[in-house]
Amino acid sequence: MAAPREPLTRDRIIDTALHIVDGQGLSRLTMRRLGDALEVEAMAIYHHLPRGKEELLDGLIAHVAALPAAPVRPDDERSAAGDWRSQLREWGAAYRARLLDHAGVLPLLVTRRNPAALAATTASLRDVLRRAGFLDAAAAAGAHTLLGYVIGHTALEARAQAARRADDPDEDIDWDLRFGTGLNVVLAGLLTLP
Amino acid sequence: MAAPREPLTRDRIIDTALHIVDGQGLSRLTMRRLGDALEVEAMAIYHHLPRGKEELLDGLIAHVAALPAAPVRPDDERSAAGDWRSQLREWGAAYRARLLDHAGVLPLLVTRRNPAALAATTASLRDVLRRAGFLDAAAAAGAHTLLGYVIGHTALEARAQAARRADDPDEDIDWDLRFGTGLNVVLAGLLTLP
DNA sequence: ACCTGAACACCGTTCAAGT
DNA sequence: ACCTGAACACCGTTCAAGT
Numbered sequence: 191m192a193a194p195r196e197p198l199t200r201d202r203i204i205d206t207a208l209h210i211v212d213g214q215g216l217s218r219l220t221m222r223r224l225g226d227a228l229e230v231e232a233m234a235i236y237h238h239l240p241r242g243k244e245e246l247l248d249g250l251i252a253h254v255a256a257l258p259a260a261p262v263r264p265d266d267e268r269s270a271a272g273d274w275r276s277q278l279r280e281w282g283a284a285y286r287a288r289l290l291d292h293a294g295v296l297p298l299l300v301t302r303r304n305p306a307a308l309a310a311t312t313a314s315l316r317d318v319l320r321r322a323g324f325l326d327a328a329a330a331a332g333a334h335t336l337l338g339y340v341i342g343h344t345a346l347e348a349r350a351q352a353a354r355r356a357d358d359p360d361e362d363i364d365w366d367l368r369f370g371t372g373l374n375v376v377l378a379g380l381l382t383l384p
Numbered sequence: 385m386a387a388p389r390e391p392l393t394r395d396r397i398i399d400t401a402l403h404i405v406d407g408q409g410l411s412r413l414t415m416r417r418l419g420d421a422l423e424v425e426a427m428a429i430y431h432h433l434p435r436g437k438e439e440l441l442d443g444l445i446a447h448v449a450a451l452p453a454a455p456v457r458p459d460d461e462r463s464a465a466g467d468w469r470s471q472l473r474e475w476g477a478a479y480r481a482r483l484l485d486h487a488g489v490l491p492l493l494v495t496r497r498n499p500a501a502l503a504a505t506t507a508s509l510r511d512v513l514r515r516a517g518f519l520d521a522a523a524a525a526g527a528h529t530l531l532g533y534v535i536g537h538t539a540l541e542a543r544a545q546a547a548r549r550a551d552d553p554d555e556d557i558d559w560d561l562r563f564g565t566g567l568n569v570v571l572a573g574l575l576t577l578p
Numbered sequence: 579a580c581c582t583g584a585a586c587a588c589c590g591t592t593c594a595a596g597t
Numbered sequence: 598a599c600c601t602g603a604a605c606a607c608c609g610t611t612c613a614a615g616t
Binding site: 414415416426427430436437 | 607608609610611612
Binding site: 293296297298299300301302303305306308330331332334335337338339340341342343344345346348349350351352353368371372374375376377378379380382383 | 487490491492493494495496497499500502524525526528529531532533534535536537538539540542543544545546547557562565566568569570571572573574576577
């Protein structure tokens with residue numbers, strides 16, 4: 191008797207696709223290979239993702255990029271004024287780690303596809319800054335500055351790690367330190383906003 | 385008599401490819417279409433770019449991303465101390481404009497391909513900061529912070545512009561202003577570096 | 579040296595058909 | 598409702614052949 195196959199699901203499809211991207215790279219993600227990994231014909235995927243590969247890539251972005259900055263408790267009394275800096279430092283470290291874990295998805299984040307995928311994260315950053323006392327306009331601009339830095343700097347890091355090989359060890363950068371330094375620069379600069 | 389065809393050249397190939405990407409998007413850049421645009425069979429391209437499409441994309445990145453921050457004159461006496469800020473503001477505006485002009489190449493900048501393409505730009509930024517009086521370590525970190533911000537924020541902008549349509553005018557962001565605000569945040573924060 | 583033609587092993591996707 | 602098989606219009610690339 192055949193093993194009772196797990197039913198095909200949108201979530202399971204996207205999880206499996208992410209696994210392929212993480213393990214073999216974005217260019218190896220094909221509908222046929224994804225079908226193989228799901229033990230199904232490639233065409234079955236279209237039943238759950240009618241827009242095909244476009245929808246699959248949109249799903250990958252949404253899965254990786256939606257990491258909010260604010261903790262679940264929206265009005266934590268214990269968070270002293272000024273604590274927003276360490277909260278954003280923690281968020282930045284977590285977001286960077288997530289992007290590096292799924293570095294194959296990074297190029298998709300810079301495409302015009304699924305532009306809404308970062309809306310929740312941006313809104314969350316804006317809220318943190320607003321609660322810290324920033325005016326609306328400053329909070330909105332600060333959120334974009336922060337997110338832009340984190341995504342861009344992490345992209346530079348991912349690129350540089352590809353160049354690091356035995357015959358080119360002259361550039362020996364501590365990326366943990368460098369990311370933290372830059373994040374502190376941005377956080378310090380936010381204080382100059384009106 | 386047939387028109388004397390312009391000889392095929394590495395530069396002409398990459399220029400034509402960039403034209404296709406700018407006009408039709410990265411996904412429409414195929415070796416066959418590129419051959420058509422060059423009035424040549426696609427296979428002729430391989431004679432000038434032996435590594436094929438990989439080398440073509442590497443060339444696109446190098447062509448778009450290598451915009452130095454320092455002017456040609458490396459030791460301009462007239463540049464007063466403190467003028468480095470406006471110099472970096474000008475560079476940032478120019479770099480952003482270039483990335484937006486070739487937004488289709490942006491995803492390639494976040495891939496692991498051609499990791500050396502940003503080396504010249506990074507070195508140039510480091511030099512500007514060093515001449516402004518920053519210590520070596522601070523100049524290196526500051527260069528990455530700046531470049532990361534500019535690339536990341538511009539990527540956010542390119543994404544957002546894809547979402548802007550008639551039925552979604554609630555988010556009406558002045559991106560020129562927003563980019564400048566964030567750049568000023570980063571520049572102000574650099575002053576906190578040792 | 580430079581380009582072509584034909585061929586190979588792949589793609590994403592449609593569509594009628596099965597259960 | 599959910600999946601399959603065959604087919605279509607494409608890809609990137611190799612390789613022998615032309616000039």
